[in-house]
Amino acid sequence: MAYEPQFYPGATSVAENRRKHMSGDVEKLREISDDDLTTVLGHRAPGTDYPSTHPPLAEMGEPECSIREIVEPTPGAKAGDRIRYVQFVDSMYNAPATPYFRSYNASINFRGVDPGTLSGRQVVEARERDMEELAKFQIETEMTCPALSSLRGATVHGHSLRLQEDGVMFDMLERTVLENGYIVAVKDQVGRPIDKKVNMGKPMSEEEAAKRTTIYRVDNVPYRSDSEVIEWVHRVFEQRTKYGFQPL
Amino acid sequence: MADDRKKLFQKHLEIKFTKEHGTNKMEGGKITDMRIKYHRLGVDQNPRKLEMKKAGQEIAKKRGLVGYNPMMHCGGIPLGQRALTPSFISGTDMMVEIDDLHYVNNAAMQQMWDDIRRTCIVGMDMAHETLEKRLGIEVTPETINHYLETLNHALPGGAVVQEHMVETHPALVDDCYVKIFTGDDELADEIDDQFLIDINKEFPEDQAEQLKAAIGKTTWQAAHIPTIVTRTTDGGQTSRWIAMQVGMSYISAYGMCAGEAAVADLSFAAKHAAVVNMGDMLPARRARAPNEPGGITFGNMADIVQTSRVDPDDPAHVTLEVVGAGCMLYDQIWLGSYMSGGVGFTQYATAAYTNNILDDNLYYDVDYINDKYDGAANKGTDNKVKPSLEVVKDIATESTLYGLENYEKYPVALEDHFGGSQRATVLSAAAGSATSLATGNANAGLSAWYLCMYLHKEGHGRLGFFGYDLQDQCGATNTFSYQGDEGLPHELRGPNYPNYAMNVGHQGGYAAIAAAAHAGRGDAFALNPLIKICFADDLLPFDFTAPRKEFGRGALREFEPAGERSLIIPAK
Numbered sequence: 001m002a003y004e005p006q007f008y009p010g011a012t013s014v015a016e017n018r019r020k021h022m023s024g025d026v027e028k029l030r031e032i033s034d035d036d037l038t039t040v041l042g043h044r045a046p047g048t049d050y051p052s053t054h055p056p057l058a059e060m061g062e063p064e065c066s067i068r069e070i071v072e073p074t075p076g077a078k079a080g081d082r083i084r085y086v087q088f089v090d091s092m093y094n095a096p097a098t099p100y101f102r103s104y105n106a107s108i109n110f111r112g113v114d115p116g117t118l119s120g121r122q123v124v125e126a127r128e129r130d131m132e133e134l135a136k137f138q139i140e141t142e143m144t145c146p147a148l149s150s151l152r153g154a155t156v157h158g159h160s161l162r163l164q165e166d167g168v169m170f171d172m173l174e175r176t177v178l179e180n181g182y183i184v185a186v187k188d189q190v191g192r193p194i195d196k197k198v199n200m201g202k203p204m205s206e207e208e209a210a211k212r213t214t215i216y217r218v219d220n221v222p223y224r225s226d227s228e229v230i231e232w233v234h235r236v237f238e239q240r241t242k243y244g245f246q247p248l
Numbered sequence: 249m250a251d252d253r254k255k256l257f258q259k260h261l262e263i264k265f266t267k268e269h270g271t272n273k274m275e276g277g278k279i280t281d282m283r284i285k286y287h288r289l290g291v292d293q294n295p296r297k298l299e300m301k302k303a304g305q306e307i308a309k310k311r312g313l314v315g316y317n318p319m320m321h322c323g324g325i326p327l328g329q330r331a332l333t334p335s336f337i338s339g340t341d342m343m344v345e346i347d348d349l350h351y352v353n354n355a356a357m358q359q360m361w362d363d364i365r366r367t368c369i370v371g372m373d374m375a376h377e378t379l380e381k382r383l384g385i386e387v388t389p390e391t392i393n394h395y396l397e398t399l400n401h402a403l404p405g406g407a408v409v410q411e412h413m414v415e416t417h418p419a420l421v422d423d424c425y426v427k428i429f430t431g432d433d434e435l436a437d438e439i440d441d442q443f444l445i446d447i448n449k450e451f452p453e454d455q456a457e458q459l460k461a462a463i464g465k466t467t468w469q470a471a472h473i474p475t476i477v478t479r480t481t482d483g484g485q486t487s488r489w490i491a492m493q494v495g496m497s498y499i500s501a502y503g504m505c506a507g508e509a510a511v512a513d514l515s516f517a518a519k520h521a522a523v524v525n526m527g528d529m530l531p532a533r534r535a536r537a538p539n540e541p542g543g544i545t546f547g548n549m550a551d552i553v554q555t556s557r558v559d560p561d562d563p564a565h566v567t568l569e570v571v572g573a574g575c576m577l578y579d580q581i582w583l584g585s586y587m588s589g590g591v592g593f594t595q596y597a598t599a600a601y602t603n604n605i606l607d608d609n610l611y612y613d614v615d616y617i618n619d620k621y622d623g624a625a626n627k628g629t630d631n632k633v634k635p636s637l638e639v640v641k642d643i644a645t646e647s648t649l650y651g652l653e654n655y656e657k658y659p660v661a662l663e664d665h666f667g668g669s670q671r672a673t674v675l676s677a678a679a680g681s682a683t684s685l686a687t688g689n690a691n692a693g694l695s696a697w698y699l700c701m702y703l704h705k706e707g708h709g710r711l712g713f714f715g716y717d718l719q720d721q722c723g724a725t726n727t728f729s730y731q732g733d734e735g736l737p738h739e740l741r742g743p744n745y746p747n748y749a750m751n752v753g754h755q756g757g758y759a760a761i762a763a764a765a766h767a768g769r770g771d772a773f774a775l776n777p778l779i780k781i782c783f784a785d786d787l788l789p790f791d792f793t794a795p796r797k798e799f800g801r802g803a804l805r806e807f808e809p810a811g812e813r814s815l816i817i818p819a820k
Contacts, residue, residue: 119668
């Protein structure tokens with residue numbers, strides 16, 4: 001019988017959504033063009049070549065190495081791209097993703113990525129074109145609501161703050177605004193004004209966000225109600241504790 | 249357990265978030281509202297920020313070099329895009345500006361650290377034995393009183409045996425003194441009251457008996473060098489300064505020769521053989537002397553704080569005062585400044601001692617424990633529940649779920665603790681301290697700390713930050729290990745314990761876990777009875793019975809510190 005990863009315990013919609021994020025089996029909800037993505041990321045001008053830090057691997061004459069023979073380089077590594085980042089902020093008011101599940105999605109489904117997980121933001125560093133592939137995936141799918149999630153390189157606070165009156169997550173630098181029912185980016189990740197506005201998509205309704213979210217909340221899916229998850233945490237805790245006390 | 253209790257944070261969060269402060273336009277709304285209008289008023293909404301802005305402008309004009317300018321923030325977008333709100337010091341009704349809880353802006357915080365760093369405890373018994381057996385000099389209560397009078401002249405910087413000598417000005421060192429304490433009631437009766445820390449008077453009867461039993465009939469000096477000295481030098485200076493003046497005072501008080509070989513014996517016995525520093529020396533890679541914050545064990549911190557002797561029947565209160573003191577010293581000063589050089593740790597550390605959010609969680613836990621475990625969170629030893637992983641799991645889980653739900657039900661609580669590591673520390677401090685209170689076992693409390701971290705991370709899908717989470721992911725494995733360099737009884741761990749050396753935001757909570765285990769049992773001390781007695785002294789400028797209130801007084805600019813230089817600088 002073929003092994004089927006279970007990814008995550010739990011019987012609730014939150015647990016199911018966590019399994020979806022981890023497996024990468026998520027619904028595509030919108031599209032963002034390559035140029036628009038490049039614009040909001042702010043690492044280079046749209047349409048320009050990827051800056052590189054070394055020549056393409058094929059031209060470098062790599063040393064003999066069994067690991068290099070086993071591991072196929074990512075497209076970005078092959079081309080010699082520099083390492084760049086994408087950083088998401090997700091509101092605790094039912095944004096679809098949470099930092100750890102963005103990291104799990106990246107680690108399980110993408111190669112050559114270096115996720116960093118914080119409470120208010122989640123960063124992935126990778127070769128630039130590899131990073132863009134991941135960023136595009138997460139932005140275009142149900143992992144992201146444009147009103148409750150946003151790209152923020154710096155000055156990131158917002159995940160835990162009350163929402164604005166229009167239901168958009170607070171951003172000190174107002175990188176995005178709600179215009180005619182759509183979230184529009186007017187600044188790039190680090191808050192530099194951009195020449196052309198970028199349509200990031202339509203906000204999820206409150207009901208849809210509650211349905212797609214991966215955060216437990218007492219006013220939606222209470223953590224207490226998912227006893228299997230708590231039991232699993234207890235098991236991890238107990239095993240780590242006992243092993244440290246008596247490792248043999 | 250039904251969650252129908254009135255929240256301890258409710259009143260203060262309502263004032264903080266639904267009343268106008270300065271001109272922040274925060275009037276109205278409810279603390280359960282999930283949406284709000286952001287006025288983006290910048291720094292001008294806040295009186296303290298305005299004062300700072302004006303000062304920055306005046307300084308720039310005076311010195312011809314720019315300085316503080318809030319418009320330098322984010323390329324011209326100043327702080328205050330959301331409302332700038334004051335905070336309440338937990339356990340009090342003192343409302344303060346959050347800037348005033350930075351230790352630079354708070355004289356009480358500075359003095360708390362000064363009072364610890366400038367303190368050493370020095371034993372007298374070996375010196376007395378040397379005097380009697382080696383030199384044949386009789387030691388009596390009268391000679392001890394005379395010696396103490398001499399030392400209280402010499403310790404601040406007065407000469408005793410020299411003919412021509414520079415001295416310090418008494419008005420600059422008026423906070424410097426020595427007192428003694430002893431477990432020998434007969435000797436204590438003979439010591440002049442001005443020199444005595446009277447264990448029987450300062451501690452409840454049962455605690456006094458514990459302390460006297462612990463120290464026996466030994467006698468110790470609680471010595472505090474001048475604040476101005478410790479601020480100019482370092483913690484390592486404290487024992488040296490004391491040793492020098494102690495040596496001179498023995499020579500003077502007992503009429504000794506300042507050169508004979510026997511004095512060398514006395515010097516070692518009196519100055520070095522029985523010295524207790526508040527903090528241990530750190531290894532060379534961190535390069536700190538004794539009596540610096542990184543060497544102060546959690547047990548010592550629990551003993552420095554004195555709430556346990558003035559409010560022993562409320563062990564949760566004792567615990568919360570240790571949280572406040574520990575967060576300030578370990579996070580704001582040690583990790584925040586000594587180790588990282590940053591300024592922002594204040595925002596981080598104050599979460600645990602402002603606005604009653606942690607207090608609410610811990611007192612909820614006390615009720616939960618007392619209901620379920622038959623009063624185990626009350627002071628006592630016979631009422632404790634036997635520590636087991638099942639008990640740890642039960643208390644830590646209930647405490648954590650309750651705390652998480654508060655953040656979900658009260659968006660202003662979540663906004664007040666806007667960083668995940670603030671929330672993680674508060675939740676784990678509650679879970680760990682509660683488990684300590686119930687079991688009387690600090691390592692059980694520590695175990696609950698780690699389970700809380702795991703539960704929190706899974707519940708909200710986030711915890712602190714890379715460096716924060718790391719220790720909490722691996723910490724459970726060394727909770728119960730006593731193998732060298734892998735584990736220790738919790739009271740003996742400290743900021744330099746291998747896994748905790750860069751454990752930002754945790755250490756005040758760890759100190760509280762140590763305190764809770766012993767306050768819960770009604771113990772007179774957590775680790776070191778000498779330290780507990782040494783700080784039972786109203787003459788110290790900082791009131792160690794109420795650290796949080798003192799921080800509030802500092803923030804309100806009501807605290808009078810020591811070590812001021814007004815006497816020797818031009819009048820303004």
